[in-house]
Amino acid sequence: DTAVSQTPKYLVTQMGNDKSIKCEQNLGHDTMYWYKQDSKKFLKIMFSYNNKELIINETVPNRFSPKSPDKAHLNLHINSLELGDSAVYFCASSQGGYRPSYEQYFGPGTRLTVT
């Protein structure tokens, strides 16, 4: 009964490959997010979708493309992977449109290692 799930949990791949990370939430939330936790441990927002519509697109290389087929899913596709993409990627969701008081529920993270 995981509220926010991500697959895969671990992903090891070579430079230049294309990979996807999937995220699903069963909380009925309208807003979903992708965060990147880099080697310095900061959690940085990458994208946010509200009702399948993109509302946040931080300064992220366009090799990263989020796709939201429906409100419950937000997938992250990464083209031409680079060494610097190695990080832990977290998906999250919250109710309604974005408000900081709306608690964000995080998935367990996907550890991506690019060799």
Place this chain on the structure above:
Amino acid sequence: DQQVKQNSPSLSVQEGRISILNCDYTNSMFDYFLWYKKYPAEGPTFLISISSIKDKNEDGRFTVFLNKSAKHLSLHIVPSQPGDSAVYFCAASGRLDYKLSFGAGTTVTVRA
């Protein structure tokens, strides 16, 4: 440019004593502050929050204090328990933002 800073990467405290975690921010437009807790191999979970109209918010063993003039907030855990051993992230958001800005986290270890 990190707008939320947690300058202590780690903290070790004896069980039953107080844990004090600190967080500083640089953006004067931030008006809502949160603490998240994270166990290994899990995602962060919400712990407690405070709006800029308050200077203190308490929830059981957890109290967050906000000093707007110093752009500083702290999280007090009293008494500390072994289950509190985790990474604690400070986060902030402004009224016109659509996102949370996180600090790098403080790892708390509670010793028996």
